[in-house]
Amino acid sequence: MNKIKNITKTILSEEWATLTRIDYDFQFEDGAWKSVSRECYNRGNGAAILLYNVEKGTIILTKQFRMPIYENTEDEGMSIEVCAGSIEHNDDPLETVIRETEEEVGYKIKDAKQVYKAYTSPGALTEKMFLYVAEYSEATKISEGGGLESENEEIEVLELPFAKVVAMIASEEIRDAKTIMLVQYAQIHKLLG
Ligand SMILES: Nc1nc2c(ncn2[C@@H]2O[C@H](COP(=O)(O)OP(=O)(O)O[C@H]3O[C@H](CO)[C@@H](O)[C@H](O)[C@@H]3O)[C@@H](O)[C@H]2O)c(=O)[nH]1
Ligand SMILES: [Mg+2]
Numbered sequence: 001m002n003k004i005k006n007i008t009k010t011i012l013s014e015e016w017a018t019l020t021r022i023d024y025d026f027q028f029e030d031g032a033w034k035s036v037s038r039e040c041y042n043r044g045n046g047a048a049i050l051l052y053n054v055e056k057g058t059i060i061l062t063k064q065f066r067m068p069i070y071e072n073t074e075d076e077g078m079s080i081e082v083c084a085g086s087i088e089h090n091d092d093p094l095e096t097v098i099r100e101t102e103e104e105v106g107y108k109i110k111d112a113k114q115v116y117k118a119y120t121s122p123g124a125l126t127e128k129m130f131l132y133v134a135e136y137s138e139a140t141k142i143s144e145g146g147g148l149e150s151e152n153e154e155i156e157v158l159e160l161p162f163a164k165v166v167a168m169i170a171s172e173e174i175r176d177a178k179t180i181m182l183v184q185y186a187q188i189h190k191l192l193g
Contacts, residue, residue, distance in 0.1 A: 003027045017043035042126040047093040048084035049101060049112055049132040050182035052162070052191055059165055059186070060105050060136060061179070063156040064147070069175075080158065080168070081176040084129075093130035105157045106145030107136045115185050120177065131182055133191060162192045 006025045013019040019041050026036045051060040063080050070077030085100035087093055094112060101107050112134035120129050147153025160168075165183055168174045174183075186192060 005033075012039065017041060039124070040126055041124055043086065045087045045093070045128045045130070046084055046120070047087055047096040047100070047130040047132065048082045048178045048182065049097040049134055050082050050179075050186060051101065051105065051107065051109070051134055051136040052186060053136055054192055055137075057162055057192055058159050059162055059183075059192075060107070061158045061160060061165065061174075062104055063158055064154060076175060079176055080174050080179065082179045082182050084178060087130075094132070097130075097132045097134075101134075101136075102142065102145075104145050104147050104153075104155050106141055106143040108140050108142045109134050109136060116181060118178070118181065129178055131178060131185075133182065133185065162186070 004024050004026055006023075008023045010021045010023070011018060012021055019039060021037060021039050023035065023037045025033045027033050052058070060083065061080050062083055063078060065077055066079040067077070069079055083097070083100050083104045085096055085104070087096045091099070093114070097112055098109055101109050112132040114130060114132050116131040118129050118131060119125075120127050145155065145157045147155035165174065166187065169180055169183060174180065
């Protein structure tokens, strides 16, 4: 990237996550250098997982209140999403989805298949998301899930027929990008037949 030089970083906010303003010089196609400034919000990377059961034809989703969505459009604040979580220090993405599957939806899975890596909002977030799929079964259910009370999480667990989930994307009841991507992955690769 020799199109970029003179990078300076200014931390604007450092509470839950870090908002940094990055000033730099950027060389445009005509050869001219210009000063550019961009704000980048860093809350780490994330991992998400589509849990599916071929015999039952179902998938597991979560429903929870999301303040950033409410801030955008108040009556869309309850968000239906695949199980997901932030990657904590030293964890790898697979460990993260295994942990979140237990905490949020109550299943103990041993393994999962990574299918995509995706930047979720490249103009604003540093976040890269690691997307997985895995089968679940009743035999691996160990709790009701629901998230961590200590983190003020309140997560409703939904087990829905796959066709219903596909219809919920069409009807815009499901509006979360990582969820749409993983459901479409399952359609393309016929995971549920
Ligand atoms: N105090 C405080 N707590 C926060 C804040 N932001 C998040 N939390 C707490 O941290 C928890 C993080 O839960 P995770 O399950 O690890 O992450 P997530 O919110 O589900 O995020 C996942 O999905 C996001 C949306 O796609 C992703 O952005 C993220 O990387 C991750 O994959 C939240 O439930 C909440 O309790 C904040 O600004 N302040
Ligand atoms: Mg979560």
